[in-house]
Amino acid sequence: MRLRRVRHRYRGTGWVLDGIDLRAEPGRPVVVTGTNGSGKSTLLRIAAGVLTPSAGTVVGRPAVTGYLPTPFPTTRLTTRRLLGHLDAVHGLPRGCALAVLEALGFDDDADAPVAGLSAGTRTKVGLAQALAVRDGLVVLDEPWTALDDRAAAGLTALLAEPAARVVVLADHSGRGSALPGAVVHRVERGRLLPGVVRPGRTRIEVSCGGPAGAVSAGLPGAATERCEGDVLVVTVEAPRADRWLAAALAAGCSVVDVTRLPGGSG
Amino acid sequence: MTTAGAGRVRALVALRVAEVVAAQRALVPLVLFVVAVLVLVVNDPSPAPGPWPVTVPVLYAACTWASLAATRAGEDRTVATAAVGGPARWVLAAAGAALLLEVPAVVVGALLPALLQPAGYAPAVVGEALVAHLTAALAGTAVGLACSRPVVDRPGWAAAVAGVVVIVTATVPWLPPVGTTVGALDAADGSAVDPLDPVVAVVLLAAATVGWWAVARRRA
Numbered sequence: 001m002r003l004r005r006v007r008h009r010y011r012g013t014g015w016v017l018d019g020i021d022l023r024a025e026p027g028r029p030v031v032v033t034g035t036n037g038s039g040k041s042t043l044l045r046i047a048a049g050v051l052t053p054s055a056g057t058v059v060g061r062p063a064v065t066g067y068l069p070t071p072f073p074t075t076r077l078t079t080r081r082l083l084g085h086l087d088a089v090h091g092l093p094r095g096c097a098l099a100v101l102e103a104l105g106f107d108d109d110a111d112a113p114v115a116g117l118s119a120g121t122r123t124k125v126g127l128a129q130a131l132a133v134r135d136g137l138v139v140l141d142e143p144w145t146a147l148d149d150r151a152a153a154g155l156t157a158l159l160a161e162p163a164a165r166v167v168v169l170a171d172h173s174g175r176g177s178a179l180p181g182a183v184v185h186r187v188e189r190g191r192l193l194p195g196v197v198r199p200g201r202t203r204i205e206v207s208c209g210g211p212a213g214a215v216s217a218g219l220p221g222a223a224t225e226r227c228e229g230d231v232l233v234v235t236v237e238a239p240r241a242d243r244w245l246a247a248a249l250a251a252g253c254s255v256v257d258v259t260r261l262p263g264g265s266g
Numbered sequence: 267m268t269t270a271g272a273g274r275v276r277a278l279v280a281l282r283v284a285e286v287v288a289a290q291r292a293l294v295p296l297v298l299f300v301v302a303v304l305v306l307v308v309n310d311p312s313p314a315p316g317p318w319p320v321t322v323p324v325l326y327a328a329c330t331w332a333s334l335a336a337t338r339a340g341e342d343r344t345v346a347t348a349a350v351g352g353p354a355r356w357v358l359a360a361a362g363a364a365l366l367l368e369v370p371a372v373v374v375g376a377l378l379p380a381l382l383q384p385a386g387y388a389p390a391v392v393g394e395a396l397v398a399h400l401t402a403a404l405a406g407t408a409v410g411l412a413c414s415r416p417v418v419d420r421p422g423w424a425a426a427v428a429g430v431v432v433i434v435t436a437t438v439p440w441l442p443p444v445g446t447t448v449g450a451l452d453a454a455d456g457s458a459v460d461p462l463d464p465v466v467a468v469v470l471l472a473a474a475t476v477g478w479w480a481v482a483r484r485r486a
Contacts, residue, residue, distance in 0.1 A: 045344065049347070049351065050352075051483065051484065052484055064351075066348070067345055067349070068345075072345075073342030073345070076285075077284060077285060085277065086345070088280070088281075089278045089281060089349040091270055113288075139348065
């Protein structure tokens with residue numbers, strides 16, 4: 001799918017988007033970043049076919065589109081009925097979205113109205129209906145927002161799966177830019193610029209078996225969070241974490257905890 | 267539109283009907299209409315045209331209100347618009363769902379007076395009443411769609427504009443399709459309803475659908 005010289009403005013506004021060229025293909029998720037009000041959501045609506053640009057064209061859009069707006073809206077329908085209907089509207093067999101919902105760790109009552117769900121759980125419902133589209137276009141607006149850790153990890157895993165779908169998403173969390181094959185862009189003043197990706201970081205806690213300060217002096221450089229007694233807590237850039245851990249183990253430390261922190265992009 | 271595309275629009279009609287029934291707000295005018303028909307018929311089971319000169323304009327207003335409310339009901343338009351393949355298909359499904367919900371009111375308005383009249387009505391007269399009520403439903407759906415978001419964004423303005431349009435077009439006896447239909451039903455000389463009136467109503471609904479699409483595709 002390609003967006004060519006896309007421009008858009010709403011009634012009474014200047015150009016929200018001003019000459020966007022974008023290419024999206026399966027296996028290369030397009031991640032759009034930018035400040036609030038920069039035009040990311042407008043770009044996503046145009047990509048999803050909800051909005052027609054004031055100028056420019058969108059070519060090669062797949063026949064079926066799954067779209068997640070933020071926030072996902074409320075409805076009096078139950079989760080099961082809403083997802084069943086949306087499966088049918090997508091041209092999918094009923095039950096596809098419910099299966100995705102389970103993979104995202106949905107543990108509420110599927111026969112209760114969506115309007116009664118929390119914002120995060122409603123986001124899971126919205127993600128389920130969009131990600132049920134495995135062979136088409138999936139457009140997600142801030143998909144990690146409001147998700148708990150388990151659901152966020154489940155979403156990352158689903159998006160990292162090899163699939164025939166084209167993915168376009170807006171993301172502030174930094175998780176999108178860490179997806180395999182991600183192409184990161186930044187929207188600024190209506191234009192699309194190459195995004196800058198900052199790698200994620202890893203937080204490591206080790207027990208040194210002796211004075212942590214003395215041990216840390218012999219280890220590779222890292223940002224020290226805590227150094228008390230034999231406890232040493234540091235953060236390092238994710239690609240350097242394995243080397244730091246190997247050095248710590250070689251120095252006689254034992255690992256207490258390792259946590260992956262999301263990166264950022266802009 | 268392909269067969270698969272038509273199937274997806276039908277699925278969206280089902281979703282819209284389910285949304286409106288679950289939200290219930292859009293059903294209020296249709297329920298009020300049925301109550302009004304019952305009151306009129308029970309109090310005065312008169313021969314044809316009976317209450318029809320009243321029920322047709324009231325149904326026109328009820329269908330305008332119902333279609334205005336139906337386009338606002340339930341799940342966010344953007345999700346379904348993307349799912350079905352664009353705003354043109356969404357508005358087709360929204361109009362279809364509104365008409366489906368209005369069918370029971372059309373049937374009640376046209377048939378109940380005939381069923382409760384001891385002497386009965388001639389089948390041709392009942393057929394004419396059905397056409398008249400269907401014309402009112404089609405025209406009301408057109409007005410509701412033309413005044414709904416995003417064509418008219420604010421609900422207060424939408425209600426005011428729709429109200430003025432309904433009152434004017436239902437009471438001017440030479441103005442098709444509803445004014446002329448009501449005029450024909452109310453005429454002392456037993457004039458027949460013009461068969462062109464439902465055609466005009468269909469054209470109005472088509473024009474409202476295209477107009478809504480032209481606005482909505484630029485203002486999601």
